[in-house]
Amino acid sequence: MIREAVDAVSAGRAGGAAAGEALARAVAFMALFAALNASFRFLARRSLLVTAREVEQGVRRHLFSHVIRLPLPFFHATPTGDVMSRMTNDLTAVWLFLGPGLLTLIGTSISWVMAVAFMLRISPSLTGLSLLIAPLVVLLSREYGRAFHRQHRLVQESLAGMNAALQENVSGIRLVKAFALEAREEERFGRQCREYYRHNLAVARTSAAFHGAIGFLAGAGVALVLYLGGRAVALGELTLGGFVAFNAYLAMLAFPTMAMGWVINLFQRGNAAMGRINEFLRRPTEFEGKGVAAPGVLPLPREDATGDAGEPPLLEVRDLTFAHETGGRGEALRDVSFSLRKGEVTGLAGPTGGGKSTLFSLLLGFHPAPPGTIFWEGRDAAEIPLPELRRRVALVAQDPFLFSESILYNVCFGRDALDPAAAREAVSLARFRDEVEEMPHGFESVVGERGISLSGGQKQRATIARALCSGAPFLLLDDALSAVDAGTEREIFDGILSVRGERTVLFSTHRMASLSRCDRILVLAGGRIVEEGTHDGLLSRRGAYYDLYSRQMLARELEDSS
Template sequence: MHRKDIFMSHIKSHAWSYVMGFALLSISSVLQLFIPRLLGQFTDQLQLGALTYDQAVRLAVWMIVAGLGIALFRSVSRIYLFRLSRQLETRVRGELFTHWEKLSAQYFNNQRIGDLMSHAISDVGVIREVTMQGYFNVMEACFLIVVSVIAMVTTVNPWLTLITMLPLPLLSLLAYRFNKRIMQQSADMQAAISDLTSRVQEFTAGIRVVKAFIQEKAERMLFTKDNQHAVDMNRRFVRSNSLFGALSSGIVGFSFLVSVVLGGILVLKDVITLGEFVAFNTYLSLLMGPIENLGKVVNLLQRGKASELRLLEIFNTAPDIVDDVVAKPDIQDLTGEIEIRNLTFSYPEAKHPTLRNISLKVPKGSSLAIVGRVGSGKSTLVHLLVRLYNPPKNTVFVDGHDIHEIPLRTLRGQIGIVPQDQFLFSSTIRDNIGFDPNPYSDAQVVEAAKVAQVYDNIVEFPNQFETALGERGISLSGGQRQRVSIARAIIKKPSVLIFDDSLSAVDTITEDLILEGLKSVMNKRTTIIIGHRISSVQNADQIIVMDEGRIVERGTHQQLLAKNGMYADMHHKQMLDQEAERQDGQELGPMVSRLLQGGKAAYE
């Protein structure tokens, strides 16, 4: 559904609330008109020498009552209208986050984190300011200008009012001239903030690499450059904003000058009384604040329009991975039989296919291992199985159903995947293992940790499973993060288990323990293992070898060794590497002993 606006839809959905807020603000504005009239009466009576004590007290009391009424109704109207703006801010930010959840991984591949943060915080904040200060000031100014002008015409002098108000329409022309400039500069300022946020996020995420390569100075220079750019963009915006404010104040000041000069002449000619002159200038003083605020509102509205356009661009980005029109809601469970028929797949911006003519069948409850060089398409294949990307129709089947016929919630709920990047959230270990819509008991979390061979590491922490992890789980080692990710997948007890190179950060002994523990979990479950170590895949029911997006070999471990092809070559090289490591370890002991003996002799 194409979304056309944010502001107007909010106003329409809360129309009566805005009417109530406007009514309260109108009462406050009407009460303000009593002050000039009371001051005029006081001045006329004082000039005539007819002001009595009782009259002075009565006028003072009425002024106090009017002031209290103004304060009361203005405060209530502000609370009423400002609450609506906070509701809009909360709703838009919630809708934005919900919409992001619907978008595919490909969308986030093309976005910077700094831009996303700027949209969620800065742009939504501007939206709030527009509905908070902008609407309030516009309502107050429009009503107060109308009623004040009527009062000035009817109670003082229409010609004085007309001539005094003549310069004010120039404010509209001024606002029109500054319109596009302020809007563009606001967009540039938000973009500069996004760049700066992205720079900080990238630096903090890669702080260990920065320090390891002694790049602090280079990073500081890059940050200084982005920081200065943000300052320059803000200065441009402030200059335009200040110039607009100064010119607006100049126009308002000229109206005051006309009022004082022309009004003074009319008083000297007895066209108006001194009290009417005081009342007129008090009316004009009441107008000046709202009129000047209108100038500020014009700037705010332009910033709001720029932010609204950026947010609408996100809201109108349609998710490319949703339940297909052919999806069958009655499919609730999967047994795990997988078949791929002549699958060829290209990423949206890729020039060449990543996968070419892939065909294979994985019976339910069996295991498939995928090996191959880096970039051969192994991870892409499993990403298509969970529809992180959309495969062509009639190419990927689960339980005999085209994957497009299976609701996304069912498909992803029945597949447990251990991703390659081992991402963990900065919450507790327990929350990371139990990361699922379904609640899990402590016993289930402990069982999953034991199967993943991470339980012994967890209980060594002071808070054990309630240990809070740092950003991206940084307080754990690479191997521990992988094993927590494995526990997170197996606790679901899914129909299909996918391990995307999930044992690369553990040693061979831990790998054997994990594989042994996974036997009970993998029993009667379809399992797909992507790996580089032959030791982690050799027991699979079938193994495929991929190269440049194609399946170049397939079979069992023994069958592939007999073919003496790419798989056999990988196995041979890994065996040589293991033998070399073993020999290095055997030679290291005597070498260390000789070094220690030599050091002892030198010391003696």
Template sequence: MKRKAIILDYMREKRWPYLLGFALLSISCLMQLLIPDILGRFTDLLEQSRLTLEDAGTYALWLLAVAVGVALFRSMGRIYLYRLSRMLEMRIRNNLFSHWEKLSAQYFNNQRIGDLMSHAISDVSVIREVTMNGIFNIMEALVLITFTVVTMVSAVNGWLTLLTMLPLPLLSILAYRFNKRIQQQSSDMQIAVSNMTSRVQEFIAGIRVVKAFVQEKAERKHFTRDNQYAVEMNRRFVRSNSLFGALSTGIVGLSFLISVVLGGVLVLNGTITLGEFVAFNTYLSLIMGPIENLGKVVNQVQRGIASEKRLLSILETEPEVVDDIAAKPDIGQLEGRIDIRNLTFHYPEAKEPSLKNINLTVPRGTSLAIVGRVGSGKSTLVHLLVRLYNPPQGTVFIDGHDIHEIPLRTLRGQIGIVPQDQFLFSTTIRDNISFDPNPYTENEVEDAAKLAQVYENIAEFPNRFDTALGERGISLSGGQRQRVSIARALIKKPSILIFDDSLSAVDTITEDLILEGLNSVMNDRTTIIIGHRISSVKSADQIVVLEEGAIAERGTHEELLQLQGLYADLYHKQMLDEEAERFPEPSDGSEIRAAERDIAAAGEQLAGTKPAVPLSRPQVLRGGANG
């Protein structure tokens, strides 16, 4: 749904509350008009020497009563209008957050976190200021200027009023000339703040990398550059704003000059009284404040327009992944059978397909393992199963239903996925494991932790499951974060379990324990395991090997070894790596040289001569050529 405006749409919706605030403010403005009249009458009595002590007390009480009334109604109107602005601010942030939740993963791949934070904080605050101070000043100026000018014409002198008001239209011309400049500079200033926010966010997120590579000086230089750019954009805006304010003040001063000079002449000529002259200048001083504020309002409105455009560009972005028109709300519990038929998938920005002609069947309650090189399309296949991206129609089926026919809430609610990045929220361990709309009991949380082999680690913490984690769960080790992520998926008891390389950060012993604990969970659930270790996938009912987005091999562990293909090569390499870990090569050659000398000495004793060819290093490590 396209939105033409944010502020105007809100004001139309809340027109009656705004009218009430306008009425309260109007009463305050009308009461202010009594002050010049009281001062004028007081001055005339004083000039004519007819002012008594009783009169002075009466006028003082009138001024006090008017001041109290003005303060009361002005405060009520301000509070009421400001409350509406705060409600708008809350609504925009809620709508923005809700809309972000609907957008697909592809949108966030192309956005910087700092920019998004700037939209949610800075841009929304600018909108609030426009609807708060901006609308208040506009309403006050509209009422006060209109009624004051009418009063000045009718109660004092029409020609004096006309001549005094002549310079004021120049303010409109001035505002028009500064319009585009201030709007562009405001937009540039907001972009500069976004860039600086992004720089700070990336620095904080990558602080360990920065320190590990001794890049503090370089990062400080980058931040200084962004900070200086933000300062320069603010300076440009302040210069334009100050120039506009100075010229506005000069125009207002010109009106006062005309009022004093011409008004003084009219008093000397007897055209107006001294009291009327005082009242006229008091009227003029009442409207000069609102007129000057109009200049500030112009700047606020231009900033608001720039911020509103940025927010609308987000709110008008259509989510790519939504419930399809063909979705069937009556689809309930999923059993877990997966069929993939002739699946070819392109990422929006990619020229080549990430998956090519994939055909797979995973019966309910069985396990599928996916292996392959980095970039072969393993995670892409999983992302399509949970519809983080949309697969083509008629290619992915669950329980015989095209995945587009299954409502997103049903689909994702019955798939438990352990992603690669092991993201944890900065809350307690309990909240991270029970991260689901459904409430879980203490026993369910503990059982999930035991299945994931992380219960004993949690039990060692002083606050156990109530231990608060740092940003992204940084207070836990990589293996602990991975196992808490596994527990978070297991507690849902989903129909389909997906492990996206989720055992890479644990040792082989813990991996065996986790897999053993998962056996009971996996028996009646469809399970997909993506992994690089053969040990974590060899027990799967079927294994597929992806190569450049296509299925290169498929079968069981034994069948794939017999093929002597990619899977067998990966298996043998891992076996060699494990052997190398068990028999590590010495860090220097002293042990090898000592062993060579010992073997050579033994050869001399047995054969009476030195060996013609020294033993090679592999022979020494293995106890000789035949050892």
């Protein structure tokens, strides 16, 4: 365009008015072309970058869906900070390649092809010569690409390590403060930061060296053309104009060639990050590989079913032996067998570490129980799809976890929709209603992260209400009342007993007062069921149960006599 205008000017230097017109036309064309070029590039950028954003969104969504379906042991083995890092930092690295990286790749490829096409028109042989460096560039890129990949992996890993240290510190901040561990934590986090710094500098070194090397190769091509092309001109094989133009195009190639270095860097980073994301995506979810029995499959007939010949027990556990994969702490449960009848309230007693929590997580399918050990209404749990299995059971865990949402949201968490009426009822049963209604926003009060604004007892009652509200017929309470006082425990227990008959309850506690009100008590010690029976029966047997609870009895008797 510029050339045309210059031509018009030089042609019309003597011409006068006509030249002015030609000039104006050329300038107008130039402006128009600039506008067109800008709109075209706007559209290209937009479509490419927006697509990349959409891909990012899709991958994040897919990743979240996948991750929340991974089995629970995965979460025990993987620090939260690491999971977070893959879903944030690694995903960003992928986007950086797909968006800006690809955009540059496409842009530079076009410049490349066009420059080469023009060069071919001027001199095919010189073009061939100057492209001799291309294989070298490819070779170099491959070598550096490998180094980039390795180093970026380390960068992303150390970033995840930093994240994990940070995350743990924030979750345990009270402890850090209470024990004045700030200096220790700073040292720990600082170590992770410095490692990250080190790996980043390694990438920077590689990147700088790669850029320099590529730039040198591109310039070497110019030198080659200068020498050989110069000879050709001197020998009259090439015009001077052609030589100059060729050199100009070759110089145009240098920038895109160097930009390729940047793209390769981005690509390897995105690639390393995608590899880390794929490590998660490749893990089977807990729903895979489980015999998802079609609805209507008949339960396995169990010829030796214990109990009455008619209805099978709601839950039957037979010879359940289980060892955790990690930890090397031997078998957590050994030959555990018992059965629960519908509508019964069963207490689970036993010393700390006796296997109660393991049993609960097996019942929920958090860990896969061996086939043929757990039966729900005669059906092997291993054959029941997990969602169906878990919908039967409402767990109240020892560690009350609440979401940073309203109380209503938390209580209705197990339901498909918010149901204030059901929530109110559940909260009354859990003896939490008065306190909720006294709060400034009532059921709409937001509880803060992990329920920080509630007391320990309130959190526990909220989780009990959540379990009651879910409508599951089977309630599992895992030492769920440790933070409420005995009086409140009695009231909550009253609430639970009032739904006895509709709900089956398995209740672990250390309080004898509650155990004494259960229909039946199982004593789990050292991973075995050592005793089974009613409170009075067990006391009179003077066995493990008696040993455990006589102290509580004694304390009371002492008190009465004083």
